[in-house]
Amino acid sequence: KQEVTQIPAALSVPEGENLVLNCSFTDSAIYNLQWFRQDPGKGLTSLLLIQSSQREQTSGRLNASLDKSSGRSTLYIAASQPGDSATYLCGVGPRSGSRLTFGEGTQLTVNP
């Protein structure tokens, strides 16, 4: 059974800092990994999707990497802004089926 862990559980940084969020998974037989953002009481917004054959994806100030062999992904946020404050979830997609397994999330606070 796939298990997904996100570290740290919470992170508070001053505005402008670069930061890294971590996601690890136990079963490397994945099809893809997706990073989401969730604001309090809201739905999930997809940020980046990495296929298992890819090493990284970039969108604006966000960069996600994937090391399937070690079961790890990182989300790098450059020049953080208060608007980046949210919970960030990683979801791991299996090779077959559609059971996306989520980590518990990292709650990020960027202070002005």
Place this chain on the structure above:
Amino acid sequence: DTEVTQTPKHLVMGMTNKKSLKCEQHMGHRAMYWYKQKAKKPPELMFVYSYEKLSINESVPSRFSPECPNSSLLNLHLHALQPEDSALYLCASSRRGSGANVLTFGAGSRLTVL
């Protein structure tokens, strides 16, 4: 249209009520999902419909009854719920029901059971 629309945004119901949550997408996606999310926890998969057929039921109690009338609509019928069923219910869709897809989520329906 790149959205998944969920209604209502908020729902309060008693334990004897019957209500429904509705989800709609017009992206041509053929897989639709219901997730349940408790506070400060990750979403938990409840049901998956693939090509309008129920493909996954994660041992969800029968007081939750999903329905997929067509490829754009997904309902979740609620009956005789318990207070512990209070949660954020999220609908999602993807191009097809396999692991290779980006999931697009709706904003959720906040359910409170009194």
